[in-house]
Amino acid sequence: MGLDAPFGGTPPGYAFDADRAEEQRRHHDVMPYIDDSPSSSPHLSSKSRGSRDTLSSGSLESSKSSEPDLEKGLEMRKWVLSGILASEETYLSHLEALLLPMKPLKAAATTSQPVLTSQQIETIFFKVPELYEIHKEFYDGLFPRVQQWSHQQRVGDLFQKLASQLGVYRAFVDNYEVAMETAEKCCQANAQFAEISENLKARSTKESKDQTTKNSLETLLYKPVDRVTRSTLVLHDLLKHTPVSHPDHPLLQDALRISQNFLSSINEEITPRRQSMTVKKGEHRQLLKDSFMVELVEGARKLRHVFLFTDLFLCAKLKKQIGGKSQQYDCKWYIPLTDLSFQMVDESEAVPNIPLVPDEELDAMKIKISQIKNDIQREKRANKGSKVIERLKKKLSEQESLLLLMSPNMAFRVHNRNGKSYTFLISSDYERAEWRENIREQQKKCFKSFSLTSVELQMLTNSCVKLQTVHNIPLTINKEDDESPGLYGFLNVIVHSATGFKQSSNLYCTLEVDSFGYFVNKAKTRVYRDTTEPNWNEEFEIELEGSQTLRILCYEKCYNKTKLTKEDGESTDRIMGKGQIQLDPQALQDKDWQRTVISMNGVEVKLSVKFTSREFSLKRMPSRKQTGVFGVKIAIVTKRERSKVPYIVRQCVEEIERRGMEEVGIYRVSGVATDIQALKAAFDVNNKDVSVMMSEMDVNAIAGTLKLYFRELPEPLFTDELYPNFAEGIALSDPVAKESCMLNLLLSLPEPNLVTFLFLLDHLKRESINKMSLHNLATVFGPTLLRPSEKDSKIPANPTQPITMTDSWSLEVMSQVQVLLYFLQLETIPTPDSKRQSILFSTEV
Helix, strand or coil: CCCCCCCCCCCCCCCCCHHHHHHHHHHHHHCCCCCCCCCCCCCCCHHHHHCHHHHHHHHHHHHHCCCHHHHHHHHHHHHHHHHHHHHHHHHHHHHHHHHHHHHHHHHHHCCCCCCCCHHHHHHHCCCHHHHHHHHHHHHHHHHHHHHCCCCCCCCHHHHHHHHHCCHHHHHHHHHHHHHHHHHHHHHHHCHHHHHHHHCEEEECCHHHCCCEEEECHHHHHHHHHHHHHHHHHHHHHHHHCCCCCCCHHHHHHHHHHHHHHHHHHHHCCCCCCCCCCCCCCCCCCCEEEEEEEEEEECCEEEEEEEEEECCEEEEEEECCCCCCCCCCEEEEEEEEHHHEECECCCCCCCCCCCCCCCHHHHHHHHHHHHHHHHHHHHHHHCCCCHHHHHHHHHHHHHHHHHHHHHCCCEEEEEEECCCCEEEEEECCHHHHHHHHHHHHHHHCCCCCCCCCCHHHHHHHHHHHHHHCCCCCCCCHHHCCCCCCCCEEEEEEEEEEEEECCCCCEEEEEEEEEEECCEEEEEEECCCEEEECCCEEEEEEEEEEEEECEEEEEEEECCCCHHHCEEECCEEECEEEEEEEEECCCCCCCCCCCEEEEEEECCEEEEEEEEEEEHHHHCCCCCCCCCCCCCCCCHHHHHHHHCCCCCHHHHHHHHHHHHHCCCCCCCCCECCCHHHHHHHHHHHHCCCCCHHHHHHHCCHHHHHHHHHHHHHCCCCCCCCCCCHHHHHHHHCCCCHHHHHHHHHHHHHCCCHHHHHHHHHHHHHHHHHHHHCCCHHHHHHHHHHHHHCCCHHHCCCCCCCCCHHHHHHHHHHHHHHHHHHHHHHHHCCCCCCHHHHHHHHHCCCCC
16 A cells, blocks of 8 residues: 555564664565555646646646645645545556466365365465455445545545554464465476466556556465555555544544554564673773775674774674663774785675665655654654654654665675675765775784684674764764754855876866765766866865765876776776865855865865855745846746747757767756856847857856756746645655645646646656766755745744754655656656657747
8 A cells, every 4th residue: 555665674654673783684685675555657648737726626626725734634645645546546456366266276175186275275375365355345435435526525444444454464474484485395296386376467556457567476465464564654645634523533533553563573673682791801902993884794784883992903893782781892803904804805705786775765765754753853842752853863763873774785794804794884985995095004003813702702893882883873963953954055166176186187177065963975086188187167066965074085097007006896996185174164155266175195175165055046036137047937928928838948958969979977066157147138138149148158158057047936836826736746655646636736736837837847757867866856856846935835034043044944845856867767657759849840930
């Protein structure tokens, strides 16, 4: 029902206990991830434009009522239920596909040549008939109620009954592993059953009733397991859009409580209590550096605490604290520094594949973190009991730990002389370089190898508790309330030049800033060839999310393959220097460019920085001069031009596609500000030579002009009126309900807005094919296209609580990114060429 997520997945809206990672990973290994969520086909072709009124009238009429919020919630309720029905239909077809071979197999079991024994059939198909009956009854009850829909319609009793029958799922889940083992053995022993189990036919959804899809027995037996984890999500969505005064509310609350209790009982980890030894810390051995890191163990991410001592490198796991016991460590492995190497000992050793977590999943975690932070601030202002705040802080810690676990993807490998290799994942090349430097420096003082006895190792591990310098995972939860929350807004950085290089090299720089407790790479200059004094003079606009530090790294680009150092099992450019500056809110307040020099290992890099806070960078101000195009409503411009898409949009897109599609990150790299202002002025006075101007300008300035046009619209392209609906729709967990909601909303935009958006969408998809990911494009354009006018923003005009304001901004911006990303990822929005031709050639009336 809603979102396909196996045990150990992290559906939006639910906290994840990072301490449970290993237990959940075990479930994950047993139960493979299978994504088969139902989805209808959104088709915004010319045909659907004609049906726009019928599509949107039922779904959006309600926003005109006297109680818009209540009506909107009840309308969302219908969409959620429609999604549940479609999802139930798919699930029933999967259960039917399982039942289909069961009857002939049972009949054959009593003959002289059985395919399976009665016992084997009972084990493999355990509780499947009962599950089918439960869901058939639920579907048959829900279908007519949704068909005869009214806002008073009740469905809570059906969900309550469904939740009360979760005991059947408990039996199915308890038997699941045995069922899978039995099925596997039977496939190996009987070719006929192996053939049957690979070719089970399931009915397709109602759009194509005559079609079937082929599924394996393994896939279908996983469906009920998956169903359990998804049921709480759908109930959560339904409850969210059911008013407290509605008769269904208490029934759905009860059903959700039962489902959540059931789910937590399945996922519960039993941690054995272990006795600890307390010993004195080692006298000669000293701790030099320690940090939390993510280790990659057989494809799984594990949170570790690593310690660099004067003679060894130790990797430990922080044990879960039980019943007031003090913190303890469990040693995972250690390497004497004389035996540690960054080069692979065995060249044939395979480099591990790093499992990447999609950007949108990381964003979902960030959204959750921002929501919880807002809740904590609200509770503090209301002077609520500390128990509520403690519970929220625990949830925050869980989410931040998960984000820290899932975000890094840069390999840092260490190798033991005996051939064993270990891989850590780090977010920042700065930290990776720092660890390497510290280890190499200390290796110069180490001369003999050794091995520790189990007692010595236990003593050393216990001493880590007293010696550690990093006591907490680097999360905001560990900061005091009076600490700086960091900067939220935009940092413009110009990397001017560098001096101090000893010999001529190919040089470039990268910029990193901290965000949500870890550092991320935000920008990279071009390579300046064969020089000791590079002059980049490149400007970047970096979005800050609670950032406090800007780091810069200077690299030598290695084009000669024979010179490459193979560390971490990959080709790396050489770091020539690194440095950082603190982003001081007081010093950056005056909004002017500030020059600074960063010194690093004898090299000096000259920078200029300028900060713009969110409240100043995101204002929509209508133009006083309505004869231009910037700051003028899109409907006025298209009417005046007798076009469907504003001339400025068409011209910029055409020029970017003519010569900018090979540029890396064209919408991320800032153009020269004076060029952008010149183009803006030319478009505003309808300068006939604007196309000649554009052909002579850097393409980044044209990209910047296009962004500026949308940023300065007095009302966003997605409109102030519909913005809250888009924000609600994107938060739905059920994919079918979400799709229905988002497409209805899109089709209800005013025609100039809709046609312009489809034109831009087509262009952005082309851009993504070349050099920018969809997620990066959504990050750049989401706030530009969706951010509401100041009067409609949910953010207070004069915030007294800076932390709340910044978190709210962060939350709102991420929601805007998610909305645009959703439309960018829909595959069946009209075919680019045909739609594009119809727009381009129908611009003149």
